[in-house]
Amino acid sequence: MIRDVNPAELSELQRRACALRRHIIRMIHASGTAGHYGGSLSCVEILACLFFRHMKHRPGDPGWAGRDRFVLSKGHAAPALYAALAEAGYFPVEELLRFKRFGSMLQGHPDRLLTPGVEMSTGSLGQGLSAALGMALAARLDGRGSRVYVLLGDGELDEGSVWEAAMAAAHHRVDNLTAFLDRNLLQVSGPTEASMRLEPLADKWRAFGWEVLEVDGHDLEAVLEALERAGRIKDRPSMIIARTVKGKGIPALEGKTGVHSCTLTEEQFSEAMGRLAQC
Amino acid sequence: MLKSTRDAYGEALLRLGELEPQVVVLDADLSSSTRSSRFAARFPERYFEMGIAEQNLYGVAAGLAAGGKIPFASTFAVFATERAFNQIRQSIAYPKLNVKIVSSHSGFTASGDGGSHQTLIDVGLMRCLPNMTVVVPADAVQAGEAVLAAARYQGPLYLRLGKSEVPILFEPGSPFRIGEAVPMRSGRDVTILVLGTMLGPALAAAEELAERGISAELISIHTIKPLDREAILASARRTGAVVTVEEHSLIGGLASAVAELLAAHDPVPMGFVGVNDVFGESGSEADLYRAHGLTAQGISEKVLELLNRKRGEN
Numbered sequence: 001m002i003r004d005v006n007p008a009e010l011s012e013l014q015r016r017a018c019a020l021r022r023h024i025i026r027m028i029h030a031s032g033t034a035g036h037y038g039g040s041l042s043c044v045e046i047l048a049c050l051f052f053r054h055m056k057h058r059p060g061d062p063g064w065a066g067r068d069r070f071v072l073s074k075g076h077a078a079p080a081l082y083a084a085l086a087e088a089g090y091f092p093v094e095e096l097l098r099f100k101r102f103g104s105m106l107q108g109h110p111d112r113l114l115t116p117g118v119e120m121s122t123g124s125l126g127q128g129l130s131a132a133l134g135m136a137l138a139a140r141l142d143g144r145g146s147r148v149y150v151l152l153g154d155g156e157l158d159e160g161s162v163w164e165a166a167m168a169a170a171h172h173r174v175d176n177l178t179a180f181l182d183r184n185l186l187q188v189s190g191p192t193e194a195s196m197r198l199e200p201l202a203d204k205w206r207a208f209g210w211e212v213l214e215v216d217g218h219d220l221e222a223v224l225e226a227l228e229r230a231g232r233i234k235d236r237p238s239m240i241i242a243r244t245v246k247g248k249g250i251p252a253l254e255g256k257t258g259v260h261s262c263t264l265t266e267e268q269f270s271e272a273m274g275r276l277a278q279c
Numbered sequence: 280m281l282k283s284t285r286d287a288y289g290e291a292l293l294r295l296g297e298l299e300p301q302v303v304v305l306d307a308d309l310s311s312s313t314r315s316s317r318f319a320a321r322f323p324e325r326y327f328e329m330g331i332a333e334q335n336l337y338g339v340a341a342g343l344a345a346g347g348k349i350p351f352a353s354t355f356a357v358f359a360t361e362r363a364f365n366q367i368r369q370s371i372a373y374p375k376l377n378v379k380i381v382s383s384h385s386g387f388t389a390s391g392d393g394g395s396h397q398t399l400i401d402v403g404l405m406r407c408l409p410n411m412t413v414v415v416p417a418d419a420v421q422a423g424e425a426v427l428a429a430a431r432y433q434g435p436l437y438l439r440l441g442k443s444e445v446p447i448l449f450e451p452g453s454p455f456r457i458g459e460a461v462p463m464r465s466g467r468d469v470t471i472l473v474l475g476t477m478l479g480p481a482l483a484a485a486e487e488l489a490e491r492g493i494s495a496e497l498i499s500i501h502t503i504k505p506l507d508r509e510a511i512l513a514s515a516r517r518t519g520a521v522v523t524v525e526e527h528s529l530i531g532g533l534a535s536a537v538a539e540l541l542a543a544h545d546p547v548p549m550g551f552v553g554v555n556d557v558f559g560e561s562g563s564e565a566d567l568y569r570a571h572g573l574t575a576q577g578i579s580e581k582v583l584e585l586l587n588r589k590r591g592e593n
Contacts, residue, residue: 065347069345069346111373111374112345112374113374113375119345120341120342120345120370120374121369121370121373121374122369123369124365124368124369126334127334127338127365127366127369127370129338130334130335130337130338130339130341130342130366130370131338131339131341131342131345131370132342133335133338133339133342134338134339134340134341134342134343134344134345134346134350135342135343135345135346136342137303137327137339137342137343137346138303138342138343138345138346138347138348139346141303141324141325141348142346142347160334161332161334161335161338161366164330164332164334164335165335165338165339167330167332168329168330168332168335168339171330172327
């Protein structure tokens, strides 16, 4: 059971998730360039649960030593992270409209030196889990009791370094590390299973020594419950495989191939924003 | 007296372990070779074995640095810089994290293992990364000081060490400051700039040259980035001729760094002693050094050739 999540809190989280989608779509569209709508929209509920309910963090004090940390290993979903950080209050929401502009604090991929709340610079795939493991080991050494969360893309699992990190995290018995897999089934060239067979993923992570939980990644209650369970696991890291839909919220993109990075027509943009107008 | 720079690393880590509680050490199944095993035995809770997985080694080191630790992550030079280059670039240099990348078995010191294990491009690779400091000690004393200085220094740093025993050339406690060249000998006719442990043969070359009436100024360059521009430019102006010496490719290392500097300011005739765009091969270190002119004789010959060329031009 989830610790006292009541209907009002759930509807607040739904409102946040909807707001994140609006921010993502507006920020990419305003950048005037092709952007990663699909992979940003698929992880919205995960970020909403982490940033607006589950993680200990202080947007007004990004360097607070006791904070939990979040690493976006799939750095191309930067718009989702920026939306969550702005919505949480790390920086003004208006800044989102400068995404990818020259001189902006919001680079095309996350940059820890420029953006408050960004814990790790990512973008070259397959590296976030290693960094998160290092952060988890540092927190454990300091006895800080803080946790580290990392979000991986499924296409990213083609990178061998992910599996190096997976082995090492289990070997070092870190239990303050929880990974999410944004299992949206698509990568640049098409279905993940066509580019490189990944399944059976849950079995693989279990064989590597991880506790594996599987959830519907768009079901806020299910994600929260998985986070609660992951927090109670001892002596090993936890992986939450979140089944998601790439492009969730824009029907023209949902589950489609060939739109890993794309633009929206003005019509598609207006339609998408109209659908999300209620929040 | 002889001592390897990796042995100095192992000893200095023990001192650091006592002095600095934030220091942690990682290795990739080579801790007995890099000598980080000494730290592992004394401070097991602050040592992390990462297995034969260099990409993860440097990624985890980056995360530890982001968490406030001062990680020293060591393995052979070829695997550190070449196998994990993108991790070093993306997760350490680009986010400017306080990781100390320590390599042993650099240059020809992985002699018998052959070309697969000898890196002659590591300094070039590290030097071209923004935010990276690159230190190559000349002996075990400098190496020990460099380890302590690296821990005090805030930011990404590459420390290049060797496997083999080399002469101790400095008194214990000799001043060592990152970025500051060390004058060894003053002279009028030519400046010899030496990267790392080639200092021994270079000193012998300067002696030989003195016997022939050639006055060589000799400077030990232990930090190739940031380069001690003032010291190098001042010496080049005094002597009007510069020879660089390095156990590294002529592409990307000291030859390149000094040529870039002098060409932009006060060009003088230059000569280069180093490896001319080839991979290594098996053999004894003596064989390999001889084959590439990395000997007192090779350095002297390069100086004489340069001075002849210079006289011909005048």
